[in-house]
Amino acid sequence: xxxxxxxxxxxxxxxxxxxxxxxxxxxxxxxxxxxxxxxxxxxxxxxxxxxxxxxxxxxxxxxxxxxxxxxxxxxxxxxxxxxxxxxxxxxxxxxxxxxxxxxxxxxxxxxxxxxxxxxxxxxxxxxxxxxxxxxxxxxxxxxxxxxxxxxxxxxxxxxxxxxxxxxxxxxxxxxxxxxxxxxxxxxxxxxxxxxxxxxxxxxxxxxxxxxxxxxxxxxxxxxxxxxxxxxxxxxxxxxxxxxxxxxxxxxxxxxxxxxxxxxxxxxxxxxxxxxxxxxxxxxxxxxxxxxxxxxxxxxxxxxxxxxxxxxxxxxxxxxxxxxxxxxxxxxxxxxxxxxxxxxxxxxxxxxxxxxxxxxxxxxxxxxxxxxxxxxxxxxxxxxxxxxxxxxxxxxxxxxxxxxxxxxxxxxxxxxxxxxxxxxxxxxxxxxxxxxxxxxxxxxxxxxxxxxxxxxxxxxxxxxxxxxxxxxxxxxxxxxxxxxxxxxxxxxxxxxxxxxxx
Amino acid sequence: xxxxxxxxxxxxxxxxxxxxxxxxxxxxxxxxxxxxxxxxxxxxxxxxxxxxxxxxxxxxxxxxxxxxxxxxxxxxxxxxxxxxxxxxxxxxxxxxxxxxxxxxxxxxxxxxxxxxxxxxxxxxxxxxxxxxxxxxxxxxxxxxxxxxxxxxxxxxxxxxxxxxxxxxxxxxxxxxxxxxxxxxxxxxxxxxxxxxxxxxxxxxxxxxxxxxxxxxxxxxxxxxxxxxxxxxxxxxxxxxxxxxxxxxxxxxxxxxxxxxxxxxxxxxxxxxxxxxxxxxxxxxxxxxxxxxxxxxxxxxxxxxxxxxxxxxx
Numbered sequence: 039x040x041x042x043x044x045x046x047x048x049x050x051x052x053x054x055x056x057x058x059x060x061x062x063x064x065x066x067x068x069x070x071x072x073x074x075x076x077x078x079x080x081x082x083x084x085x086x087x088x089x090x091x092x093x094x095x096x097x098x099x100x101x102x103x104x105x106x107x108x109x110x111x112x113x114x115x116x117x118x119x120x121x122x123x124x125x126x127x128x129x130x131x132x133x134x135x136x137x138x139x140x141x142x143x144x145x146x147x148x149x150x151x152x153x154x155x156x157x158x159x160x161x162x163x164x165x166x167x168x169x170x171x172x173x174x175x176x177x178x179x180x181x182x183x184x185x186x187x188x189x190x191x192x193x194x195x196x197x198x199x200x201x202x203x204x205x206x207x208x209x210x211x212x213x214x215x216x217x218x219x220x221x222x223x224x225x226x227x228x229x230x231x232x233x234x235x236x237x238x239x240x241x242x243x244x245x246x247x248x249x250x251x252x253x254x255x256x257x258x259x260x261x262x263x264x265x266x267x268x269x270x271x272x273x274x275x276x277x278x279x280x281x282x283x284x285x286x287x288x289x290x291x292x293x294x295x296x297x298x299x300x301x302x303x304x305x306x307x308x309x310x311x312x313x314x315x316x317x318x319x320x321x322x323x324x325x326x327x328x329x330x331x332x333x334x335x336x337x338x339x340x341x342x343x344x345x346x347x348x349x350x351x352x353x354x355x356x357x358x359x360x361x362x363x364x365x366x367x368x369x370x371x372x373x374x375x376x377x378x379x380x381x382x383x384x385x386x387x388x389x390x391x392x393x394x395x396x397x398x399x400x401x402x403x404x405x406x407x408x409x410x411x412x413x414x415x416x417x418x419x420x421x422x423x424x425x426x427x428x429x430x431x432x433x434x435x436x437x438x439x440x441x442x443x444x445x446x447x448x449x450x451x452x453x454x455x456x457x458x459x460x461x462x463x464x465x466x467x468x469x470x471x472x473x474x475x476x477x478x479x480x481x482x483x484x485x486x487x488x489x490x491x492x493x494x495x496x497x498x499x500x501x502x503x504x505x506x507x508x509x510x511x512x513x514x515x516x517x518x519x520x521x522x523x524x525x526x527x528x529x530x531x532x533x534x535x536x537x538x539x
Numbered sequence: 540x541x542x543x544x545x546x547x548x549x550x551x552x553x554x555x556x557x558x559x560x561x562x563x564x565x566x567x568x569x570x571x572x573x574x575x576x577x578x579x580x581x582x583x584x585x586x587x588x589x590x591x592x593x594x595x596x597x598x599x600x601x602x603x604x605x606x607x608x609x610x611x612x613x614x615x616x617x618x619x620x621x622x623x624x625x626x627x628x629x630x631x632x633x634x635x636x637x638x639x640x641x642x643x644x645x646x647x648x649x650x651x652x653x654x655x656x657x658x659x660x661x662x663x664x665x666x667x668x669x670x671x672x673x674x675x676x677x678x679x680x681x682x683x684x685x686x687x688x689x690x691x692x693x694x695x696x697x698x699x700x701x702x703x704x705x706x707x708x709x710x711x712x713x714x715x716x717x718x719x720x721x722x723x724x725x726x727x728x729x730x731x732x733x734x735x736x737x738x739x740x741x742x743x744x745x746x747x748x749x750x751x752x753x754x755x756x757x758x759x760x761x762x763x764x765x766x767x768x769x770x771x772x773x774x775x776x777x778x779x780x781x782x783x784x785x786x787x788x789x790x791x792x793x794x795x796x797x798x799x800x801x802x803x804x805x806x807x808x809x810x811x812x813x814x815x816x817x818x819x820x821x822x823x824x825x826x827x828x829x830x831x832x833x834x835x836x837x838x839x840x841x842x843x844x845x846x847x848x849x850x851x852x
Contacts, residue, residue: 357654360589360654382786432787469688472688473741474741476684477737
């Protein structure tokens with residue numbers, strides 16, 4: 039045996055031991071403390087939604103046609119959705135951007151898809167809209183300029199609604215029937231001007247087509263918390279971004295006494311009145327809230343403050359039973375596939391078949407170890423890609439062995455037949471695998487562009503599988519065969535059937 | 540030496556006999572469903588729900604629940620057993636899924652949702668478009684790659700184009716068979732079908748490259764020999780490998796077909812058809828086409844093909 043073969047054999051054995059350790063289910067993971075180097079990695083199999091059950095939701099920016107999607111705003115929306123999803127208490131949720139205007143949310147093992155969807159659906163658009171003198175009852179659906187055209191309305195003088203003669207303003211000392219909006223730190227007025235009950239019970243005849251002007255959206259909000267007013271009642275404190283603060287200051291200064299309604303997805307959730315100009319970039323919403331209501335409002339302000347409206351365009355859910363069933367079946371299919379190939383090679387190529395089988399088992403182990411290390415999420419199509427790459431691995435060996443047989447038939451010695459077999463087969467293995475790798479790259483691009491994890495999973499496992507197969511089917515097989523012939527020598531020539539000739 | 544390429548027009552005839560019925564099925568399918576293959580909601584948009592009840596249910600009664608709600612073209616079929624139903628409908632409105640499931644529970648007893656997919660129509664269109672782009676891109680890049688890899692052989696472009704023609708052959712065979720099965724058994728092309736097709740094309744190219752590689756090796760070694768002879772020799776030299784690889788792949792797929800679940804049966808069957816076609820086309824389409832081109836028979840090709848098929852008919 040040559041020195042090179044011995045070195046390679048050692049490398050292969052070390053790699054195999056490491057791979058075996060990674061593949062071993064009881065693997066404790068990597069936890070290394072070496073002075074300043076700290077490495078903490080759990081090594082385990084990641085299963086896709088189709089195997090473990092769960093749901094995938096694809097959200098898309100819901101903007102009027104022709105309007106560009108702002109990448110930064112989309113990134114912010116993604117972060118907000120992530121926050122919401124984390125609030126669901128699902129283990130390992132996944133929130134990813136897909137293309138320029140989509141967000142893919144994956145919720146593994148979720149038991150109540152309906153609840154999850156409704157939580158995601160709430161990720162609405164928050165707007166502060168100028169309601170003028172009209173008090174809008176919470177729950178009212180309104181049309182706003184931002185939702186209609188994606189624009190903030192032009193600052194126009196608040197029209198004095200002639201159609202609201204019933205709006206009588208009364209002084210309500212401490213009992214408030216409508217929330218008020220004031221700067222934080224401002225002394226609470228002992229008297230708040232609010233519409234009387236008359237205004238509430240007799241809804242203002244607002245024309246159906248009225249489009250309310252959007253003053254600011256959730257994008258302009260930087261923070262919101264539940265606080266307490268002077269009487270110990272819950273109130274909501276909020277802070278605005280610099281830009282938002284300026285717009286807000288200008289608007290509130292010009293519209294003291296008007297209503298500034300807060301709408302979520304076009305539905306009024308609160309309709310406070312502007313008490314004084316708010317110039318500090320922060321303010322508070324007071325009103326008749328219970329603590330729970332205040333909290334829910336804060337969550338909507340904080341996490342629902344989506345800079346871009348989103349809609350659900352695709353939902354896929356797999357129940358846990360189907361997932362379990364798929365795991366069982368695909369494991370069985372995988373084992374059957376590998377066993378069939380092992381037997382085939384053994385029967386067809388005898389001694390060489392044994393070598394190929396060793397290479398194939400190493401191949402399966404290396405690939406799986408890579409899946410766990412990277413980690414690659416395993417899905418059904420991913421397993422199909424893995425199975426296909428087993429075919430490619432075997433094909434490389436078949437090419438080599440057939441070539442070796444050809445050379446032997448021409449009367450060459452084993453050593454040169456091995457040389458020629460590997461050398462000549464190499465170009466066809468290289469080119470055919472390269473073409474498959476190119477296809478994989480295109481598939482991956484195709485898959486990630488529209489969130490089709492189906493095709494993406496297939497492309498990744500096939501790509502990795504082909505790379506590993508080049509190593510095992512060529513390097514491993516050659517090293518083992520050379521070692522074998524170094525030991526057995528030319529004796530095999532006496533029993534050609536041993537190598538399937 | 541067995542003369543394989545000499546009988547090339549017979550192989551083209553065999554291919555035509557397989558492809559033409561497929562094309563007819565695609566035509567019928569286009570007339571009936573608006574596309575050459577029956578497309579699943581992955582491409583058309585819509586909702587797909589698989590439910591398992593605790594007692595046998597009649598698909599017609601389940602369907603009625605959907606029809607009553609205005610989903611007229613809903614399809615309901617049982618899978619595996621009488622208790623599991625697969626429902627395909629138009630996209631469901633917000634919250635309607637829960638209402639429908641409540642109603643089904645009221646009528647047929649407790650149920651478990653195995654899976655639920657809902658795809659918006661725009662997404663479906665987009666998937667179809669991206670798939671077309673991906674396949675075209677892949678074909679162009681692979682052709683370019685082969686032309687590059689065979690640049691030292693005269694007429695490298697021919698190798699690229701003949702390999703692509705063989706791949707197109709396999710796509711037509713597989714899609715045609717799938718279209719026939721769509722008409723007969725209601726098979727629908729989904730994203731898994733797309734994956735299978737892409738695997739088939741990858742495999743087809745791989746197979747063709749192996750045979751072409753031998754021609755690439757033999758052309759400089761056997762200067763002076765007629766091209767047809769070199770090609771024939773290369774075919775014979777690689778036929779063992781082609782058969783071994785093919786046998787191996789088919790064994791695996793057949794094992795999966797028998798022992799795997801019903802869900803992937805369609806996927807595996809597509810692969811079997813495609814892989815068989817892939818091996819056939821690398822030997823009997825790609826290589827004979829090279830010879831046809833080399834001998835300048837391309838002009839007379841269609842005339843002869845036409846004459847032969849008429850003679851056969």
